[in-house]
Amino acid sequence: MTRRQLKTRIHTFDGSHRSSKKDFVAGEEPLEVRLKVGGETLPISVTMRTAGQMGEDFELAAGLLFSEGIVQTRDDIQKIAYCHDISPENQRYNIVTVELSRSADPDLSRVGRNFASTSSCGLCGKAALDDVRSSGLQSLLFGWQLEPQMLYTLPEKLRSSQTLFDHTGGIHAAALFDLSGKLLVAREDVGRHNAVDKVIGWALLNGMLNKSLERKSRDLILLVSARAGFEIVQKCVVAQIPVLAAVSAPSSLGVELAREFDLTLVGFLRGERMNVYSGIERIAEFPAGKLPAR
Secondary structure (H helix, E strand, C coil): CCCCCEEEEEEEEEEEEEEEEEEEEECEEEEEEEEECEEEEEEEEEEEEEEHHHHHHHHHHHHHHCCCCCCCHHHHEEEEECCEEECCHHHHHHHECCCCCCCCCCCCHHCHHHHCCCCCCCCHHHHHHHHHHCCCCCCCCCCCCECCHHCCCCCHHHHHHHHHHHHHHCEEEEECCCCCEEEEEEEEEHHHHHHHEEEEEEEECCCCCCCCCCCHHHHEEEEEEECHHHHHHHHHHHHCCCEEEEEEEEEEEHHHHHCCCCCCEEEEECCCCCEEEECHHEEECCEEEECCCC
8 A cells, every 4th residue: 555546445336236345546645846946945836646656756846847947957956855844744745845056047937827737727828828939949840750650559558557547547647758669758647747747857857858959858759648738738849859649639729839839749549540730740651742731
């Protein structure tokens, strides 16, 4: 028994037959992320996440700060740690402080106004798009192509890594792959945005993401087990991950943002079928100059 999954008693119905048994549900607890800059500590965000893994909490915090433009490189982060000066005991592991290095130059204007973890954040679509446009992000230029058959193999690779989903059934997942389809990292969480932040945080902490002229992230593919809404597309654009695939549908604002930044957006990736909503140029069957109409 861990905080990642909790056992509870349930009643099951099969037609007119009712029975009782114990089952597992995904653990859910709040995580507060704090930012320490010099001698000042600022509260950044509170999100509901799957608890119980120290490394994943730190990845989530790092990925969130990177996705929201607060940190630019791995070197901006000096230390990530739980808060140990509070009680009760179980709350100590629900607060993470990210201490920035002296060389970091965080954009603190984004603190307090740009940290919404759901699509009901209150911003209109135009305001959300304008915020991304004003951040100075670059278009994801085309440089290589992917075979559809390789993309078809990704969902099963992600599914085989979802051990917590096997036990609870109520959890999202995200994964990063290289261009050959090799699984690099997979993370699970009750929040689909958190799962994405975890894999982005993993890549950042392992030196794979850097908002500089050298972008190793241009050779990555992100796959999510849920829909591809605006926030997830935005995280891909910020991290400069050029391909986002989802087993479910995208949203209209997600499609608009993907097309504006030349992100290849794939939806309904199931079996040997998929829909490509943006960036068809990266699909090998459609070389440049012979593209179908958008």
